[in-house]
Amino acid sequence: MLEVLMKLGDERSVAAEKIARHVNKWPGMGAQALTGKTVIGWREQQRRSTGAQRKRFETVADATLADPQPRSTVEGLLRNGPPGSWKS
Numbered sequence: 001m002l003e004v005l006m007k008l009g010d011e012r013s014v015a016a017e018k019i020a021r022h023v024n025k026w027p028g029m030g031a032q033a034l035t036g037k038t039v040i041g042w043r044e045q046q047r048r049s050t051g052a053q054r055k056r057f058e059t060v061a062d063a064t065l066a067d068p069q070p071r072s073t074v075e076g077l078l079r080n081g082p083p084g085s086w087k088s
Helices: 002-007 012-023 036-048 051-066 070-080
Strands: none
Touching (some): 002 051, 036 051
């Protein structure tokens, strides 16, 4: 999500903080508190990955960016959590 928001022109730290705020509200995330720095760290880790892991990262980002309204797609994921995730 951070990769997509940055490619849409959002500033890295602002987008990362936004993602962290939303993820912290997801059910099942109560035992840990994410920060924008954590989100940035995850993105950096994914960008350094290789092989299948890197391919999955790029596929998700590219597919989201190819959506007619990628920002709306990201907003929905932030609001609702990832597909197939737990529900409260």
